[in-house]
Amino acid sequence: xxxxxxxxxxxxxxAAIRPWLVExxxxxxxxxxTDIPDDTPIAEHGLSLDSLALIELLAAIEDRFxxxxxxxxxxxxxxxxxxQLLDFLSDRLPASPNYS
Numbered sequence: 001x002x003x004x005x006x007x008x009x010x011x012x013x014x015a016a017i018r019p020w021l022v023e024x025x026x027x028x029x030x031x032x033x034t035d036i037p038d039d040t041p042i043a044e045h046g047l048s049l050d051s052l053a054l055i056e057l058l059a060a061i062e063d064r065f066x067x068x069x070x071x072x073x074x075x076x077x078x079x080x081x082x083x084q085l086l087d088f089l090s091d092r093l094p095a096s097p098n099y100s
Contacts, residue, residue, distance in 0.1 A: 014086035024060050028053045038083035067092055
């Protein structure tokens, strides 16, 4: 399939969610700099989001996507890095709404 015939990323695909997530993370960690690579840790040794910033991130996710994240889902597997959070959100969000 040629690039012009390739399907576009579905709205729940990480590429469709990433711009919003990076903008939100910049707001929560403005001292981090201009680029936030996908392998950046969200907490220690990365963005260094504290518990209050994490609560703000969860509230932003709920406001933007209508998605409530259960306490037992707030794990290193889901919130360890930007990529892991993108994958978690992509898995949890329906494919039809446009979130970009």
